[in-house]
Amino acid sequence: METFVVAMITGILVGGIYALVALGWVIIYKCSGVLNLAMGELTIIGAYVTLTFYTAGVPFIPAVLLTLVVGAFLGYLTERIFLDKLIGEPILAVIMVTVGLSFFLKGLVEFIWGTDTRVFTPPVFSIEPITLGFLKISPVYLWSFILSLVLLVVLVSFFKFTSWGLSMQATADDETAALSLGVSARFVYAASWAIAFMSAGVGGALLGNINGINISVGHLGLLVLPAVVLGGLNSIPGAIVGGITIGVLQNLAGTYLDVYFPGGVKEIVPFVFMTVFLLFKPYGLWGWERIERV
Amino acid sequence: MSSVWLPCGDYHQNYSQDQGWWQTTLIQFKMLTLLAVAFIGCPWALPQDWHWVAWVFAALGVVLGLVKIIADPPRLKGEWVLFPFILAVLLLYRLPDYYLSVLVMIGYYSMGALGVQLLIGYTGLITLGHAAFIAVGAYVSALMVLYFHWPRFIIDAGLAYPISIIVAGVIAGFWSILFGLPSAKVKGFYLILTTMAAQFITVDFILTQYVAQIGGRGQAFSLPPGTIKVGPWVIDSDVKVYVMMAGILTLMVAFVANLLRSRVGRAWVAIRDNDIAAETMGINIVTYKLMAFFVAGFLGGVTGAFWLSNTAALSPEHFPWFLSLWLVGIILIGGVGSIHGAILGSLFMVLITESLQWGVLPLTDYYDEIANTLDPGRFKLMLDWLVPKLLMDFAYIKEMVFGLAICAFLIFEPNGLSYRWWQTKNYFNLWPFSY
Numbered sequence: 230m231e232t233f234v235v236a237m238i239t240g241i242l243v244g245g246i247y248a249l250v251a252l253g254w255v256i257i258y259k260c261s262g263v264l265n266l267a268m269g270e271l272t273i274i275g276a277y278v279t280l281t282f283y284t285a286g287v288p289f290i291p292a293v294l295l296t297l298v299v300g301a302f303l304g305y306l307t308e309r310i311f312l313d314k315l316i317g318e319p320i321l322a323v324i325m326v327t328v329g330l331s332f333f334l335k336g337l338v339e340f341i342w343g344t345d346t347r348v349f350t351p352p353v354f355s356i357e358p359i360t361l362g363f364l365k366i367s368p369v370y371l372w373s374f375i376l377s378l379v380l381l382v383v384l385v386s387f388f389k390f391t392s393w394g395l396s397m398q399a400t401a402d403d404e405t406a407a408l409s410l411g412v413s414a415r416f417v418y419a420a421s422w423a424i425a426f427m428s429a430g431v432g433g434a435l436l437g438n439i440n441g442i443n444i445s446v447g448h449l450g451l452l453v454l455p456a457v458v459l460g461g462l463n464s465i466p467g468a469i470v471g472g473i474t475i476g477v478l479q480n481l482a483g484t485y486l487d488v489y490f491p492g493g494v495k496e497i498v499p500f501v502f503m504t505v506f507l508l509f510k511p512y513g514l515w516g517w518e519r520i521e522r523v
Numbered sequence: 524m525s526s527v528w529l530p531c532g533d534y535h536q537n538y539s540q541d542q543g544w545w546q547t548t549l550i551q552f553k554m555l556t557l558l559a560v561a562f563i564g565c566p567w568a569l570p571q572d573w574h575w576v577a578w579v580f581a582a583l584g585v586v587l588g589l590v591k592i593i594a595d596p597p598r599l600k601g602e603w604v605l606f607p608f609i610l611a612v613l614l615l616y617r618l619p620d621y622y623l624s625v626l627v628m629i630g631y632y633s634m635g636a637l638g639v640q641l642l643i644g645y646t647g648l649i650t651l652g653h654a655a656f657i658a659v660g661a662y663v664s665a666l667m668v669l670y671f672h673w674p675r676f677i678i679d680a681g682l683a684y685p686i687s688i689i690v691a692g693v694i695a696g697f698w699s700i701l702f703g704l705p706s707a708k709v710k711g712f713y714l715i716l717t718t719m720a721a722q723f724i725t726v727d728f729i730l731t732q733y734v735a736q737i738g739g740r741g742q743a744f745s746l747p748p749g750t751i752k753v754g755p756w757v758i759d760s761d762v763k764v765y766v767m768m769a770g771i772l773t774l775m776v777a778f779v780a781n782l783l784r785s786r787v788g789r790a791w792v793a794i795r796d797n798d799i800a801a802e803t804m805g806i807n808i809v810t811y812k813l814m815a816f817f818v819a820g821f822l823g824g825v826t827g828a829f830w831l832s833n834t835a836a837l838s839p840e841h842f843p844w845f846l847s848l849w850l851v852g853i854i855l856i857g858g859v860g861s862i863h864g865a866i867l868g869s870l871f872m873v874l875i876t877e878s879l880q881w882g883v884l885p886l887t888d889y890y891d892e893i894a895n896t897l898d899p900g901r902f903k904l905m906l907d908w909l910v911p912k913l914l915m916d917f918a919y920i921k922e923m924v925f926g927l928a929i930c931a932f933l934i935f936e937p938n939g940l941s942y943r944w945w946q947t948k949n950y951f952n953l954w955p956f957s958y
Contacts, residue, residue: 264715311930314934315933318933324715325852326929326934328929329925330930332848334926336919336920339916340912340916340919458713490728493727503716507705507709
């Protein structure tokens with residue numbers, strides 16, 4: 230029982246980070262219809278940028294804020310250079326541009342920062358576990374969860390209450406109508422990429438605190454894909470629920486299944502779950518069902 | 524409908540003419556020349572004291588030319604006069620081993636890309652996990668060759684590896700059907716995710732954790748020399764691997780091209796263009812989609828089994844997710860929905876990476892020579908850091924170039940190289956009135 234609760238709690242805490250990255254993914258998809266496979270690389274870039282600032286002597290929180298600025302700039306740049314010209318192209322073309330982008334970014338990251346695992350030195354969070362009754366939680370998880378929760382709230386309220394957020398929602402809902410009301414769709418696309426880069430970057434920085442940063446953080450970034458599929462591609466609450474579910478699933482699998490299937494069962498379970506899940510609910514939990522006509 | 528330009532006033536009169544392989548003598552001549560280059564010109568050259576054979580061919584060409592000039596029989600087209608001369612030249616020369624090994628890589632990627640082309644380009648099922656099926660094929664074949672207790676006479680006849688190629692294809696095909704099952708319900712992006720799941724489950728989990736451990740040799744299966752044997756030939760040199768590649772690739776292209784001319788191929792294209800419309804026309808889309816997955820998996824399995832002859836040790840690292848994406852990139856660069864596309868795309872990608880290598884190596888040599896003459900300073904410090912790094916981190920540069928190439932092609936040339944090829948061909952076919 231105790232192990233179960235610990236696995237659940239850790240899962241929820243890590244799931245918070247996944248939810249943050251997944252949210253960035255859903256924002257891009259909602260606003261511009263781009264299915265982004267480069268999310269893992271965005272996560273790595275965020276992690277490395279934060280690390281670079283941190284090793285240069287900037288404290289952690291300002292370093293994360295600086296990462297947000299750099300991420301927003303990079304996101305804007307990416308959208309302008311690569312994706313602006315592809316609006317309205319077939320789905321395969323757009324997906325593959327993001328794949329090409331992911332290769333490019335991955336190569337760039339490996340070229341600049343190398344492939345060795347790097348850790349935040351000195352450690353940002355203390356190693357001493359926090360004890361709550363019988364629960365022992367390492368502070369990295371807790372603080373990451375809190376930080377990503379704060380950012381989630383900020384992002385969601387940005388969407389609900391600011392005029393930029395509202396114009397993004399309008400574009401997602403009906404592009405033509407939004408254009409006729411004076412919303413600049415190009416601005417919205419660029420903004421959605423900037424936001425996605427920002428959320429992925431912070432997610433990467435937090436994930437990097439847990440296990441150190443190397444290229445495999447990008448694989449964790451891929452785990453957002455099962456998460457968004459679970460929630461439905463265009464649902465913001467779906468992304469949050471999906472992210473947390475994937476985190477929990479991973480940790481439960483790591484705790485209970487690892488005995489029977491030693492090895493990388495933790496990385497595989499989300500994908501297996503997703504494949505089976507899609508057989509029964511092809512549009513996820515809250516995704517829009519598309520009714521097709523000839 | 525056939526896209527061949529016929530001479531003025533010459534029309535197809537029935538369906539079989541319209542779908543024919545070789546519709547004009549010129550096309551037949553070009554195809555035979557291509558096959559002759561692939562099978563005779565590249566790998567073989569006559570030894571010194573057999574050169575007279577080439578001269579015999581040349582003499583035959585002269586005789587044919589005289590017959591053509593003097594008697595001009597209508598069945599003897601001008602192209603056939605040229606053919607013996609071409610054969611004579613091809614018999615005299617061959618490519619060095621290095622170029623053959625480059626061609627082997629091109630062929631390997633083309634084989635893999637053919638399966639992807641079938642799924643993406645002809646059936647509209649986007650897949651990002653094809654390397655999984657190549658890996659399954661490679662491992663099935665390796666396990667059969669290494670651990671299966673073959674009857675003595677099969678080993679003596681050198682049939683173990685050829686049989687294992689077929690079996691590998693079939694097993695990979697069924698494995699592919701397993702991951703194609705969701706395609707009955709989902710499509711588009713959701714299908715992409717299930718194929719990605721195929722990659723991670725198959726390669727990163729099942730193969731790495733379990734299958735690769737069989738025999739207790741750790742990660743890699745080493746293939747002792749002499750195990751890969753086709754008939755009496757042990758596949759141990761670049762030339763033999765090349766001939767294997769050329770043979771399998773030719774068979775595969777013929778197989779896919781033929782399949783696409785059949786009822787099955789037309790059903791696939793109908794599903795690609797609009798699956799709901801296809802269903803109303805009476806096509807069972809689930810059956811045909813699964814059939815596409817089976818055939819693509821089969822081709823992937825054969826590709827993987829072929830890979831054994833080109834490698835000394837097999838490890839799951841040969842089939843990363845990168846390979847799946849690389850294959851999809853190849854068909855995007857080559858052109859979606861054409862068999863040429865798979866081959867042109869892999870030609871382009873392999874040649875680009877090879878020529879990058881040729882570019883970087885002399886650069887570093889040159890820099891080593893001039894490094895001492897440069898003024899010490901910021902600039903030299905930067906070069907000191909950058910130039911060796913270019914060589915060391917070459918794999919990453921390759922990745923970056925590949926990513927940029929995909930993006931550039933999708934943005935500037937969405938129809939791919941095969942469209943350019945088609946345009947160039949038409950320019951010459953319709954010359955001088957190409958408008």
